[in-house]
Amino acid sequence: MAFSFSFTAFLLLLSSISAAFLLLLRRTRYRRMGLPPGSLGLPLIGETLQLIGAYKTENPEPFIDERVARYGSVFMTHVFGEPTVFSADPETNRFVLQNEGKLFECSYPASICNLLGKHSLLLMKGSLHKRMHSLTMSFANSSIIKDHLMLDIDRLVRFNLDSWSSRVLLMEEAKKITFELTVKQLMSFDPGEWSESLRKEYLLVIEGFFSLPLPLFSTTYRKAIKARRKVAEALTVVVMKRREEEEEGAERKKDMLAALLAAEDGFSDEEIVDFLVALLVAGYETTSTIMTLAVKFLTETPLALAQLKEEHEKIRAMKSDSESLEWSDYKSMPFTQCVVNETLRVANIIGGVFRRAMTDVEIKGYKIPKGWKVFSSFRAVHLDPNHFKDARTFNPWRWQSNSVTTSPSNVFTPFGGGPRLCPGYELARVALSVFLHRLVTGFSWVPAEQDKLLFFPTTRTQKRYPIIVKRRDGRLSAT
Template structure:
C-alpha cells in the first residue's frame, strides 16, 4: 500500500511540474486544468444532468470568456465558443488541426470511417458521399423512396407512439436503402438493434473489463461488421454478372480505388450511425418544439394542408416542387437545427503550436469547437433559447455569417448529408402534420449528454386527422 501511495505522489508531482511548465512557456487561454489526471471530467459529466443544454461551457464562459482551457477525458483541451475561432479551426483541417475523437468512438466506428479518415482519402470519400446526397440525386431518385418509406412507417403506428424510436426506424431504413438498396425487413431491423448497442458505447471507457456497456458495444460492432461484410462480398460477385445498382455500395465497388472489404464496411457502418442518430433526433425535437408552440404548429399545418389540397389524393407522392414550396417548414427546420444541434461541437488536435486571439494552443493539445454554445448565445441570436422559427423570415438572422450558424459543421468536413437531412425532416413533417393530431402522453425532458435526446423517447398519443386512402 505504501509503495502504491509513493508512486501516486511521484506521478502527481511530475504532473504538476509538467503543468506549470506549460503555464510558463505558453500564454494559454484562461481556465482551470482541474485535478491531476482527472482534470474537470467529473464536473463536465455531472453538469449535464441538468436540463441546461450547455451548463459546463456556460459557467466557464461567464468566468473566462468564450475561449478557455480545461482538462477533460484525460487530455488538456481548449474549448471555443467563439464563432471566428471555430471557423478558423474548421477551415484549417489537415493544415493546423487534425481530427481527433475519444478512443471509444474511434474503436467502434473503425479506422476507415469517414469521421476518422484524413488527407486525400478523406477528400475522395467525402466527395463520393456528397455525390449521393446532392439536390439532383434527391430530386431524381431519393425523394420518392423517402416519401414512400415515411408513409409506410406511419401506417404501422398505433395510438401511443414513442416518437424518437419510430423516427430512428425511419432514418435507419432510409439510410440502408440509400447505401445498399434494401427495403425494410427482418434483416434491417435486426441490424438496427445491434446499432443501438454500438452507439451506447460511444461515451464510455474503451476498456471491456471496466465497462459492460463498451463490451456489449464491441460485440455488437462485430456482428454488424460481419453482416455488412457478407453483403459486400455478395455484391462483389453479382457485379460481374448483374447490372450495377445505383446506391453507395455500388459506387464504392465500381470506383477505381479498389477498396478492401474492411474499408467499405467501416465506411458504411459509420454512415449508418450518422443517418440513424442525427436526423431522427432532429425529427423528434421538431415535433416537441412545435407541440409547445401552437402558433408555429398552426402555420406549419396550414402550409402543408395547402400542398395536400392541390393533390388528387392525400397519399399522392410528393414532388420536388412541393418540397421547394415549404417556406415556413424551412424556418422550422433552421430553428430546430439551431436549438437542438445534434453535433454539439467537434474535437480536433493541434498539429503544431498555434497562435490565435492572443493565446497559444500547444502542439498535441485538443481543441473543442462548440457549435451549440454559439447557437445559444444571445449575442448572436435574440432570445437564443426560445424556439422562434419566424426569426428566419427576417433578413438579418436569415443571412447570418456562416461561422455563426453551423448545424452541419463546415470546412472540408462539412456534413455530406446536410441537404438530405433537411429533405427527410421536411417530408416527415408534411406526412405527420397532415395525417395526425397528437399530444404528449407524459412529460419528457431533453437530455444533451452524452448524446442529444429525450429522456423517455418522447411518447405521444396520435389521432388521425383524416384517414389516409390509397390512390387508385
C-alpha cells in the same frame, strides 16, 4: 495526543501551502506560454466531472457560460484526461474547421474509433478523406435527392406512419424511418426483417460510443464490440454477394455500395464495411433526434405548429391522397425551413467537435500547444444572445428576418464546416420536411406524458418522447 494533533495540523497546512504554491507556479508558467486563461482543475480528472455533471441536466450551459463570463470566449480546461481549449467564439471555430488537415486533425475517443473501424469516413485523413467525402456528397446532393431519393423518402415515411398505433414512442419510430432510409440509400434494401435485426445491433453499438474502451471492465463496451462484429459480418455478406452479382453481369444498382465497388483504385471488403458502418451511424442517430425534437418544440409552440399545418395543407390540397411529394413541393415549404433551422439551432444535435493541434497554433493572441485538444462549441454560439435574440427560445419566425438570414455563416453551423462538413446535410433537411408534412397532414397528437431533454452522452429525450396520435382521416390506428 496534543503533539499528534499539532503535527497533523502542521502537515495539512504544509500540504495546502505546497498545493497553492504549485498551482501558482503552474498558472505563472501558463501565462508566460501565452495559453488562453482558464483552469486545469484537479490532477488527472481536471474538470471532467463538472462537464459531465452539467450535461446530465436539462441545462448544460453553465459549464461553458460561467467560464466564458470569467475568462472570455476562448478558455482552457482539462477534460477526459487531456488539456483542452474550449471555443465559444464563431471566428475561432471557423478557423479550426477550415484548417482541418493543416493545423488541426480530428480526434475522437478510443471507444468511438474502435467501434466505427479504422476505415470509417470519420477517421480518414488527407486525400483519401477528401475523395471519400466527395463521393458521399455526390449521393446526397440536391440533384440526387430530386431525381432518385425524394420518392424513397416519402414512401418510407408513409410506410412507417401507416403502422402506428394510438400510442407511439416518437424517437423510436423516427429511428426506424431514418435507418431504413439510410439502408435504402447505401445498399438498396427495402424495410424488412434483415434491416430491423441490423438496426437492433446498431443500438448496442451506439451505446458503447462513450463507454470505457476496456471489455473486461465495461459490460456496455463488451456488448457493443460483439454487436459491431455481427453488423460487420452481415454487411460483409452483402458486399461479397454484390461483388459476385456484378461479376456475373447483373445490372449495376444506383447506390453507394455500387459506387464503392466500382471505384477506380478499388476497396477491400473490410474498407467498404467500415465505410458503411460509419455512414449508417451518421444517417441514423442524428436525423432521428432532429425529427423527434422538431415535433417536441412545435408541440410546445402552438402558433408555430398552426402555421406549419397551414403551409402543408395548401400542398396537400393540390395532390391526391396516393400522390407522392415531389421536389417542387419541398421547395414550397418556406416556413418549414424556418422550423428546420430553428430546431437545428436549439437542439444542437452536434454540440461541437474535438480537434487536436498538429503544431503550435496562434489564435486570438493565445497559443495552443501541439498535441492539445480544441473543442469548437457550436452549441455555445447558437445559444449566445449576442448572435440570436432570446437565444434559448424556440422561435422559427426569427429565420424570416433579414438580420438572421444574412448573418455570417460561421454563426450557424449545425452541420459543422470546412472539409468535414456533414455530407448528408441536405438529405437530413429534406427527410425532416417530408416527415413533418406527412405527420401534420395525417395526424393530430398530444404528449402521452411529461418528457425532458438529456444531453449526455448524446442529445435525446429521457422517455423517447411518447405521444398519443389520432389519424385525421378517421381510420383506426394499427394495434
